[in-house]
Amino acid sequence: MNRYPPKRVIVAADLSATSLAALDAAKFLARLWGATLEIVYVHLPPTLDAWGGPGGFPSVPPPPDTPPLEEVESRLRRAVADFSAARLTMSAPRGWPTACLLDLARHERTDFLVMGAHGHSGLHRLLTGSVAETVIRRARVPVLAVPEKTSVAATLRVLAPWNGRPYATRALRWAREFARGMGATLDVLHVKEGGLAVGRDAVMLRRSLLAILGPETDWTLSARVGDARARIVALANSGRCGLVVLSAHRRPFGADLALGSTIERVLRHAHVPVLAVPSGRPLPGLLRRVAARAGTRLY
Secondary structure, X not given: OOOOOOOEEEEEOOOOHHHHHHHXXXXXXXXXXXXXXXXXXXXXXXXXXXXXXXXXXXXXXXXXXXXXXXXHHHHHHHHOOOOXXXXXXXXXXXXXXXXXXXXXXXXXXXXXXXXXXXXXXXXXXXXXXXHHHHHHHHOOOOEEEEOOOOOHHHOOEEEEEOOOXXXXXXXXHHHHHHHHXXXXXXXXXXXXXXXXXXOOHHHHHHHHHHHHHOOOOOXXXXXXXXXXXXXXXXXXXXXXXXXXXXXXXXXXXXXXXXXXXXXXXXXXXXXXXXXXXXXXXXXXXXXXXXXXXXXXXXX
């Protein structure tokens, strides 16, 4: 399990509204945890080759009005002027954003990664996907994706979907620690897909959660029937919770191609920050190499 609280936080930031929201979230959490904070501004080399993603997939070239690097760094430093300078660093690597961020999202480099959640759709997603989704598929540390105009600091309730499986329990334990650290209530959601109402299953679910989370003083359980992804998104956007925590679990290849993963669906449609916790089960070496060549669509 990734350690809590994290002691090294990295945030991917530029001057977009979405990444500035991520920067605010990272600054707040680093201060809450007493962690170091590194701001990473990834800028593309001025060559056409840099505009391609892994495996030759096209990516979007930088806009022509991108400010000079010195101006970007200056404005980002002003945005964190109230953060301890002794615990703050900044770096500006060149390269494709996804590759650079994945290189940073390693245990020996950081404990926690924060980035903006850009809700791309349509043809752009088909060709390149979302940087946040791609990083989450392969990161070995928790990744917090923050939409524009949201604030982690205001989180009073944390939503944690849980299906009882080991990878979900791993994320649930992380959600418990995160909620307690924030002084927030943890809302556990269990969705039974298909079949009849939950009924007596709720008793067994509560017993299992008592063993995992302890006394029911700062958490609640909601047991529902239906489509899990739809239920998660609906609750995420209900105004009840300020953060969703779930597992970045790799699904079987065929099912993923047909349906996409739960984390992807939530990232695309949730209006609140989403924290993805690694499942702890990396792909085998051969599949990992294939994923890297194919744009990591195996997740």
